Every structure is written in structure tokens, then in C-alpha cells.
Amino acid sequence: CGLFADTLALPSVTIDDHFFHRGGHSLLATRLISRIRTVWDTRVTIRDLFQSPTPALLAEHIAAGGGGNPLDTVLPIRAATGRDADTAPLFCVHAVSGVSWGYAGLLPHLGADRPLIALQARRLGGTEGAPGSIEEMADDYLAEIRKVQPHGPYHLLGWSFGGLVAHAVAARLEAAGEEVALLALLDSYPLPGGFRAPEIDGRHVLTALLGSRGESVPVRCADSVPDIAELAEKLRQSDPVLAGLEHAQAAAVVAAALDNLRMRYRYVPGVRFGGDALFFDATGTPAAQPGAAAWAPYVTGRIEEFAVDCEHARMTEAEPLRAVGEVLARRLRPARI
Template sequence: MHAVSGVSWGYAGLLPHLGADRPLIALQARRLGGTRQAPGSVEEMADDYLAEIRKVQPHGPYHLLGWSFGGLVAHAVAARLEAAGEEVALLALLDSYPLPEGFRAPEIDGRHVLTALLGSRGESVPVRCADSVPDVAELAEALRQSDPVLAGLEHAQAAAVVAATLDNLRMRYRYVPQVRFGGDALFFDATGTPAATSGSAAWAPYVGGRVEEFAVDCEHAAMTEAEPLRAIGQVLARRLRPARI
């Protein structure tokens, strides 16, 4: 499941580590395909993505993964599949945390969008809307000028990424999981961006099984770069390998 940007192409870096016989299917935000109406909640998004997943694979076992915002969606999909009697054999959460108790949503300004997309690099990108209501067109151009990956996008495509990011930030800041997944989960901790609590503690109310943690030496925004994905991919490959009898 995609992160807050709505983009999932970064997961392609997992392919060399999973093996040629292991397909990787990524879901991207519908905004990126030209849809103007976004889901109204994480729950709506999970229902939508669940339907798409079952078109490709009607029955389990399922292996689900999500980074950041995508981890929340992956968990919601896993709980829905489990409730439907399907097997979720793997749930991987890449530096994804549910909101802590007492969380108060911040005002979303232009700087907030840039740091959500670029991490610490977004703090120094000059934009007029840094401290005001996000200007989608201005932020789209700023991203194209400052990020080597997004530089290859046309303006309309970059604007769709910004719009998807705004949608997902708004949903993320009002979402608390209402369902519990009964299985185990793998949690990959970006150690370069310290969190207030451990992944296992944060997910304990929402995961019935064991939450196993793995340290990844990177910042949160770098989880889909080559070296972090190599470390993540090696763990996933071991877990996906059929057991020897």
C-alpha cells in the first residue's frame, strides 16, 4: 500500500530481493489516475483496495505491506480479510504508526506537505505557501525542481501527487483503527527518525499476535531507497520462503 504521496513505484526496489517467482502488486492513489473524488476516510480506502486485491487474488494466503500511511491501510485491509475468513500470512509495516492517544491534528500548510513528501529535505525548499494554505500548483512545481525522481513528472502529474498527499494527510490525522488484526506483524523501524514509542508498543492495541521489530538504518523518508529496501527485502524473502519439511 502506498505511503502518503499515493505513489507506489518505490516498492519496485524490493523485486531483486524477493525472487523471480514472487510477484509484487502495488496499489496507487486513484488521484494519480485522474480521479477527482478521493476516499473520505482510511476505512473507505481500505474497502476500495480490498476489492481491487480480490480481483487479482480472490483468496489467500495474502501478503500485505505498507509504508507509513500505507501501513495503516494495509492493517485495515488485513483485518477485513481476516474477518472474511481469509488467511493473511504476512503483514509488514514500514515505519508506520497509529496516532497516539490525545493526538491533536496540526494545521496542514505548504511546508507540512513538502516535509511529508521529502522528509528533512522539504524544510529548505522555498515556497510562498510555506506557512499558509497549500497551493497545489506551486508545490507541484517546487517538487519538480527539488526532487530528482519527481523532476521527471509533468506538471499535472506532480499536482496529482500533491493533491493525493493532502487527501491522505487529512485522512491520516483523523484515523484511529477501529478493527484488530489477530495475526502477527513485522515492523521495520527507520532508526534515523526516532519515534516516541516502539512499533510493537504502538501497534499492541491493534494487533493480536506478535509484532516483531527490525531496525533499518535510514530516515523515515528514505525507506524506499536501495539500501533500506535491501535490508527489508532480505527479511521478507526469508519469511516468504516455503518451509522445508
């Protein structure tokens, strides 16, 4: 309880207090995990905290042997269990990094009975089975989603790169006769007409992963072919959330980001989604056109836009997710499956 309270900057917590309901988010979660590893010499990971988010549950989990893989493709941030097992989850698709831990910041805003299932890049686990296109990725995630929830109504969300994938999954579900009750796009834009893909060098990868912070990180491969090993070390040094990754895990994140950038730069949606969509605009990073206009060729329903006061790269930090979560809580109906 003491480690929970110290990390959350609270006077005290009880053995049954939920870390993410008391103000925890992915950055604080990684700090807590680091302190637990130091104090208890255990292999506990952020996945274990998602699975066991109270002091009592986490202590029991550690005693039984923690160490769940935090980079698995399907990551239950809040699993559907007990009385919540028939509540339709919110499925959240990763951004270019392939990692989806940040969506934990939505938990306190969605209601205690809403399962939240994150999808992470299969490339994080190696090249076997990794998709070669966004179309293949959407097919893969569709299959994983239907293992968790065989039939609708479905709720989908994606930030940046993940919005492209979420839209593709939504269109596939609709084509299969399923209901998509919610499609949320977090500062995600399809490529504009006439787009020409840039050369991807080391600096490009760092700024994709770190936002504007990546522009000033010194790196030898800044203007040349990305050096995955070098970039992995820079990522561990510069990103407080991913700092706890082992070198091989950080290298997998860089490799996934590189693959995702290449797929993103050649992707134009080949399908249209007939339902409505919610678009969340990071106002601190101006776009060439409004989200509704950018998505109009690919979404035939109504596109509602919501302004979020942040830069694009900070979209999954605590305050931006509070704004997003408040809108989602109003729109996520109490759907049963």
C-alpha cells in the same frame, strides 16, 4: 543495452538482463526513462519498464507503442505471468504521496518468482471515486486485491501511511475468513492518544513528501493554505524520482498527499488484526515509542521488530529496501493460490 549499462554503471548488459535484478531501483529507473525519451523521442514511462524490464522486451514494447500510465491504482511492478501465475503476490500500499514506484527496489531480494503488485492512490487519477477516509480506501484496495488474488494466503506491506491501510485491509481479509500470511509495516505508526491534528500548510505538505529536504525548499505558501500548483513545481524540482512527471501529474501527487494527510490525522484503527506482524523501524528518525508498543492495541498476534539504518523518508531507497527485502525473503513462504 548501452543505455541500460550506462544507467546501471555496468560495463555491459545483455538483451535479456533484468533492469531491477542488475541493481536498478526507482531513481535509476526514472533516469533511464528520461534518457530513452531523449534518444528515441518516445512516450515510454516507468510503468513500461516495470512491464518490460529487459532491453529486448522494452525495445519491443516501445516499437509497439509505449506510454502506460504510471499513476494507475493497480501497478504491477512484477506481474504474475506464466509459471509464476499461481504464486501469491506481495501487495504494497503507497505512502502519503500516493505513489508506489519505490517498491521496485524490493525485486532483487524477493526471488524471481514472487509477483509484486503496488497499490497507488486513486486520487492520482482525479477526484471521481477517490476515498474520503482510510476505511473507504481499505475497502477499495481490498476489492482491487481480490480481483488479482481472489483467495489467500495474502501478503501485505505498507510504508508510513500505507502501513495503516495495509493493516486495515489485513483485518478485513481476516474478518472475511481469509488467511493473511504476512503483514509488514515499514515505519508506520497509529496516532498516539491525545493527538491533536496540526494545521496543514504548504511547508507541512512538502516535508510530508520530501522528508527533511522539504524544510529548506523555498515556497510562498509555506505558512499558508497549500498552493497545489506551486507545490507541484517544487516537487518536480526537488524530487529526482518524480522529476519526470508532467505538471498535471505532479499536481495530482500533491493533491493526493493533501487528502491523505487529512485522512491520516483523523484515523484511529477501528479494527484489530489477529495475526502476526513485522515492524521495520527507521532508526534515523526516532519515534515516541517502539513500533510493537504502538501497534499492540490493534494487533493481537506477535509483532517482530527489525531496525533499518535510515531516516523515515529514505525507507524505500536501495539500501534500506535491501535490509527489508532480506527479512521478507525469509518470511515469504512459497505460497500457492
